[in-house]
Amino acid sequence: MKRIFGFGRRKSHPSLSSGRAGGWGYLLRDQDLGKIHRAASRGKVAKVQQILLLGKNGVNDKDKKNRTALHLACANGHAEVVTLLVERKCQLNLYEGEHRTALMKAVQCKEEECATILLQHGADPDIMDASGNTALHYAVCAQHIPIAAKLLSYNANIEARNKDxxxxxxxxxxxxxxxxxxxxxxxxxxxxxxxKAKSLLETPPF
Structure with missing residues (x-):
């Protein structure tokens, strides 16, 4: 297939391109985190379980940045914590402070196993962030074809349009x-x- 040309490169969506230096994970400060958030971000499954059993935090509690334990576990690739949280019936499609779901964060951070667990338990791949991007837009930005294929296998809308x-x-x-x-x-x-600029993709020869 020849190279397909469409239109010139512009600056990416802030929602897709922003992230701490060197990666897409969250900037973690202890003063922002509750007990369950700290444990989830570090992959401490037994500690998360203990916190839930003792009622020190609820499974959907948010930290000062509006993140749930699920967001933090997904961003850091802690699949065992994600599994525990979904088994405890956490809400899968909650937004954090930057208007991303846990699935979006897993995709953005290229954490395929975490994304897969979420999809298997019913996470919605077509929810949009503040800029109208879906998890599939995030997979494009990350250029992670296996995750994009996984999203499509769970009926992600391939024609979803963001605000641009x-x-x-x-x-x-x-x-x-x-x-x-x-x-x-x-x-x-x-x-x-x-x-919006009426730029049409060229049809590739096959």
Missing amino acids: DFTPLLFAVHENKQQMVEFLVKKEANIHAVD
Whole structure:
């Protein structure tokens, strides 16, 4: 497949591109965290279980940054903690302070196992952040094809449009993420989708 050209690169959505230096995980400060958040962020399964049993924190309690234990476990790749929390019937689709769900955070941090657990337990892949991005837009930004494939296997909307009118495919072209462009085209994303600038994707020869 020849390279597909669409439109010039612009600055990414703040919601997709912001993150602490060197990674996408949360900046953690002890003064922001409750007991359960601290334990979840460090992957301490037994401690999280003990805190819940003693009633020191509830499973959906939020820290000072509006993050749940699930957000923190997903961002740090602690799949065992994620499993414990979902078994305790935590709410899967809550937003944190930056208007991201735990699934979005798992995808952004390239934590495929955590994302898979969430999807298996019914997390909604089509919820949007403040900029209209879905988990699939986050997978495009991370250029993580296995996670994108997993999202699509759970019926994520391949044509979801964010507030810039970008579908995941248009966003992949916009960000010059060629492998993701080719993957989404193979998954039958609409190559005739038009963004706000009326830029049309070229049809690739096969």
